[in-house]
Amino acid sequence: MTGFLVRRLLQTLVTLFMVTVITFVLCQVLPGDPALARAGSEGASKELIEAARKDLGLDQPLPVQYAKWMGAMLTGDFGLSTRSRVPVTELFAQRLPVTLEVLVFAVIYALALGIPLGVISALYANTWIDTTGTVIAVTGVAMPQYFQGMLLILVLSVWLGWLPASGYVPPSQGLWANLLGMVMPAITLGSVVAAEVMRQLRSSMLEVLGEEYVQTARAKGVSESGVILRHALRNALIPVVTIIGMRIGRLIGGIVVIEVVFSMPGIGQLLMNSVLNNDFPVVQAGVLMVAVVVTLINLVTDVSYMFIDPRIRHA
């Protein structure tokens, strides 16, 4: 097993290395001249742009630039935003709590909706209840997230006035306002994962409900709900955990659109503005950070899956 663990860790390191290379290459391919942005795009003269190019080290060969960037990053120096001259780490620190809060609530929503729907659909499999549950779940995936967000804003905010249309209120300024502001983003972001959770739980429960040990439990006279809750659900939940882990990457990806639609000052909005404004230090740091987090979560999920179900061994 240690051999597997070591192999997996090595694989992760290689993946991470490739992620840094891809990020670097992507930023080279992005349009816009960082030297121009640094020199002040509008009034800059040729000399100023050349000076900025030297200043940013852009006149050196690409592998050297890459090495310098990696070196700086490993010591925690992520540079300054080209637009605001604020350290990149500070920009991220300001916005991380917002994004994390949305992610957490999205996962909570996904579980709160997906698990009951999955259980009910499994129990009443192949009936109209099942079909309805499936349609609700699939809506989360089939309707673009920004569209869901738009409709939610229209109904819950503009028509009914129950929830704020946009923006973020820090908990320090009002816990209730903060929570209210989280409802729509969490629903919109979590709906995709809710669908996956529901489908996965439904099929796992169907499998488990047909298993022999459940039949045995029934034969022993354990009550129906006891059978369901204690035996079937617990076992059916295992793959759900891994689903969440695998889908975290998709969740994080959806954050950008959600933060744009709901005007939330999180990492996603920062990244989007930075890509559109050629703010390379921010883009490099941000994209890298997200990719690294996703890779690590995949690693943790794979390893824990292996622990939970020792029958599975990856090649």
Added chain:
Amino acid sequence: MTAGAKSRRRIRPSLWLSVAVLAVLASFAVLNTAVAPYDALDIAFTPLEAPSLKHPFGIDHLGRDVFSRFVGGTRISFIIGLASSFFAAAIGSAIGLLAAYFVPLRAFLMRLMDAIWAFPTILLAMALAVSLQPGIVTVIIAVVVVYVPLFARLVYAQAIALLERDYILAARAFGCRPLRLLLTHVLPNLAAPVIVQATLTLGSSIVLESSLSFLGIGIQPPTPSWGVMIQSGYKWLETAAWISVLPGLGIYVTVISFSVLGDYLRIRLDPRQLSGKA
């Protein structure tokens, strides 16, 4: 198996509905201007009129017939969906096969796929869309890059298992050349899951394109892609909801239909797998 027969019977109504919907939309896509009553770019009408007999989907804020734009958007969505799915499936399958067959390439290719898959979809697509000239081709490229790892991993896992089979080993022992082996023995067995995944990816591609257009970096206005229509009609949600909501429903209905179709194909093409993961 009774379960299989039962599920086949259960999904029939929704399957026929999905096929019907897709057929109608496909006909819009193919016939395009023949079906559309007016020019999708013509601003000749009174802006912001609600749906009526002459304009079944209403008129948008600049005076264009929304139904004609919807039809134009259908064509774009289908082109992007089909092209992206096809190329992602083709390239991804090739990579997966190569990785399965040629051991020295395996680590590099699969780690590369992991690395690409680790990037948040929208950021990867954004970076690509922004780097190239905006337009249909760019969107297709961005969507293909995002979904190639999906197919690669799917095909890799299946191919690995297949390559261990006795008859494959026998064929290799007999000196069968790799290309012939892959094409005639391995590939046909992979067709089923790839086709299923491609059908599902069709829907996801359409959603991804609309997200890019919504963010302003996909299809450019005034070309009527559904995402562009939703984006420009966003401001009018309160007073003229038809501009945004109808293309949004279009996406919704298309993706669900492809999803139902894909589910059906999965059961039909491989009845042993009753519970599959996407």
Added chain:
Amino acid sequence: MSGITRRQFGAAAGIVGIGGPSGLTPVAALAADPPPKRGGVWRIARNRTVPGMDVQRVSEHFTSLTSMYDYLVEGVVDPKTYELKLLPGLATSWQFENDDKRVIFNLRRDVEFQDGSKFNAAVAKWNLDRMRGNPRSFLASNLTDVSNVKVLNDYTVAIELQAPSSPLLYVLSSAYSWGGMVSQAFQEKFGDDELNRKGCGSGAFRLKTWLVDDRVVLERNPNYWKRGVDNKPLPYLDGMEDIYRPKIDQATIELRTGAVDSVHFPVPRDVATMRRDPNLEYVELPPGEYQDGTCGFNQRKGPFTNINLRKACCYAIDRERLAKIAGFGIARPHAFAYVREGMPGWSPKDWPDYSYNAAKAKELLATVNPRGVNVSLSVIAREPDVTYGELFKAMWDAVGVRTELRAIERLEWLSAMKKDNYEACMWQGSVFPGGFVRDRLFTGAPSNWTNISLPALDKALIEDSQTLSTAKRHEIMKNAFKMLYEEALITNGTATTYAVGSNKKVRGVRSYWRVLVANEIWMA
């Protein structure tokens, strides 16, 4: 202040106060309003993000940023007459000497920056040199006639000019926003980057926190030198927030629900809703206006080297329709970029009339190519530019100019303009205080997006900036614009008066032309 309609200007109105400070009116006293209440936080939303706290190095205008700094001259628009008045600011008075080639400023003695350092003539000189020497500054191009800045004594500074300069006082005033006085001590100690992050001025507000691309949170400066009508230091507010809302119509929803107090430059579509809402008002702030559909052509290469094509495109624009569809009746048709009634030079009867005339457009197009022409139109990927772009495309398509619309991100657009990589392009123009257009039309000037270069025009612009007489300037600019429009180098779509949509609680709304006077605002 609700229900004020646009006023017509007298022929020479709009420029006031050259030659000496006008009578000093207590800036905050408006007889009709009740006495201001103190306290509260004012939240204003805009669809532009503040790029930095160094007011001399930004290229846009922000109420929050301007309120952090003081200016030698206060350029305030009189809310009753809509005239821009140049009043004493950090300079209590100024004198013109030496045939108007030297301007002497007498400075206030009680001004302190927020880092404790004092404002004096040496600091003023340092600031003026910084503005002149900064290649990134839009100010620099308007200060080219300044040859030297001399410190005469601790609180007197002299600006030496190589020729009389009519824009000088405007450029240094709060109306232009970029000439604010920055703390020399702070910049020398911490550097430009830190100044860009935190700012250090002497204004009524100072920075509390800046969440980049989200909001700027300011708190009041307790040691501000200016006093309100109650004879206590301004501002009346405890703080203000400048919130970035790229979708400004979303900000209007927040205005209605009370999440923000004011929306700067609301979209025309929302104006009717605001007027209907009993808690809101739509306050117009003339004479400033922004101009949508300002359209320029690449006259060095490509299809638009042909003047008939340029003219055809000017005639093909149905500005009435633009004003109706995109402007909701709030915007007005306006064919002449960078100028308006009340500005020096305004004389449409002397200029070619590019009113909508599809027949004429087709006629001119036939002389270029009877089978029509293919062109591209590059617009910035934001509203309302994209909507105007779509409408322009439809209108040009209709006369046979087949147009490809390219919506590009702002920085990319700027880059494309610099590299001459466009055929026709569109942006949002405006009218500057005093009607100075040198930084937009002079060869090589920073905002001369389409690189217009007419030697005769350059000559006229130099003359204009060296003429102090309003009447003479009017003649010069009349002919300058005539040159521009006869060559059909620039055209325009609509004009919309600057405005702010506010909750009725917000009082004391006055403008420095482009931004609001934050230190006079109070909340009822």
